[in-house]
Amino acid sequence: MSEFRRDPILREWVIIAPERARRPSDFPQPDLPSNGALCPFCEGNESFTPPEIAAIRRPGSAPDGPGWQVRVVPNRFPALRVERELVARPYGLFDVTSGVGAHEVIIETPEHVRSLATLPEQHVRAVVRMYYDRIQDLSQDSRLKHVVVFKNVGAAAGASLYHSHSQLIGLPIVPPRVEAELRGAEAYHKQRGRCVYCDIVYEELDRDERVVLDLPQIVAVCPYASRFPFEVWLLPKQHICRFQQSSDVLLEELATALKLVLLKLDLVLEQPAFNFVLHTSPYGGGDLPYYHWHLEIMPRLVGVAGFEFGSGVHINPAAPETAAAFLRDADVEGAFNGNGHSHTGWGYSQRAGLSPRTRTSA
């Protein structure tokens, strides 16, 4: 069974999840089958995943069968499980907490394609909407303090499956990086009376050196202190603390921005490996005047090596100004409009009895 263990120096948690691998030979190189091998995420192979938690389905289609557009299932090798009791205890001088949490896979399309960016705009909206719905639904589990929605594409970004998908992990702790963001943003707000993310939006739009995309409600920028070459952040222009406060229009525009930026990255960097992570404020805590949800996209063109892990300082060989210029100039209009046909008549379905609260045995 997995558990959270706390580093006694940094006070940061790690998840020890030995169910995933037990022997030294259990660390295979990821293979990303593009063809041939059976893909558990393809339509028709629903029986190869655990039972679905939620889906956008054709009316009348049955769970765990064909007829879906976006499908959410538990991770087959979960780092955490909801069906456990939350127990925190000492272990000598160390701290340990049981590995309670949610670990879900958002299968973004029934077709065996690699790139979210090549899906029709309406379909990307459905994926973004599913992020929203899952975060909302998991908020009912009072043990969970935070949800991280993320996507890994390509072996260099830690992905082990080819078929386009995202993941989410719901945590009984506020993770250290999110805590550090909250602390830093709060300190900035205390000093200047403004949200640091709002200030970044103003500053970047003013300077216009690192802006990749400027839509009515969303701006995409290569951040000034980018850790990764061609890192891009998508930020709402208006202050908005948590993702769940987003209007339908804002969510739709996020999907548009995401599709455009991913197409630009694919064009300029030739289908790079990348991660993206949705940063939003933890559950509870009310409306924070200093925090601002955003999405960070991190292409994985250079390795993260000893220096980075030892110092916490990243070396980025690409100036964000240069990266932004390449991305701004990348013409993806044809690719964006080229696959605009989308099915209609999808409906959100969530299986009764599988919401995290009811799935808990305790």
Place this chain on the structure above:
Amino acid sequence: MSEFRRDPILREWVIIAPERARRPSDFPQPDLPSNGALCPFCEGNESFTPPEIAAIRRPGSAPDGPGWQVRVVPNRFPALRVERELVARPYGLFDVTSGVGAHEVIIETPEHVRSLATLPEQHVRAVVRMYYDRIQDLSQDSRLKHVVVFKNVGAAAGASLYHSHSQLIGLPIVPPRVEAELRGAEAYHKQRGRCVYCDIVYEELDRDERVVLDLPQIVAVCPYASRFPFEVWLLPKQHICRFQQSSDVLLEELATALKLVLLKLDLVLEQPAFNFVLHTSPYGGGDLPYYHWHLEIMPRLVGVAGFEFGSGVHINPAAPETAAAFLRDADVEGAFNGNGHSHTGWGYSQRAGLSPRTRTSA
């Protein structure tokens, strides 16, 4: 020219080093030539590196020619340079500091071998001794606050060259991870009046569940909250704040422990990619009762993906207890003693006029 840029939220620095790559096509996959291509680190190819900073040489041999055992040169694509002025300034709401610092390569052997572990014990001692000498020498540059010595082996660990080497980066800042360690260790000391690393040594030796190696002065353990599968820390048993305070005997034993542990990792995990990082207290600051130098070895068997970057929480699929058992049982005695022949008559040489202080134009 490279520069340090500070993230306005986390207040963490990144190094933007655009000299290393300018265009999107400048991010090639690392190739690690084992044969064929000219290796700039091999004996006889000294002219393919910048002029050497220090070396352990046969008496009478000339710098930048053959006749060396361990050789230190500036990184050909340095993230930082010593020959610059340290200037800190604002840039809108951001902070920026010029990219002053040292970036050196420690070529560990004149022969084209991949593994430090296969060098004779005496030779590994010379490498460890060189770490010591370089940290001492760079302490003369009053602009530098800290030095990170690290090693990357294998493409998955961010290495781009096959030939056995380490690197060091001297920084005009105390990097965020080191600062966090210092803060955490100080808080522990304030609460309990003891060094947290000393306590870890006691606890691990008492429990004997995660000990890999127990030498008279050094213990090797898989840390309780290991971020990486088969992560191993080498810790001096006695409290010792900074690496430069180490006795000759302690340094020799570190070399022995390092060779043994790397041989064990190579045996159990079949030559894994890995990083190691020497953690020591920053320059200045006197003797800290709460900090304790140590060396962290991080095999790179699983990718670091979106969740880790977004949350700061690592998922480790191998329990450190299991990893330690495998490593403890790995019999490397034959390999350890199999190449015990070592040359004698080496002498440390450092080129006049190339120490960081004198290399500084300011």
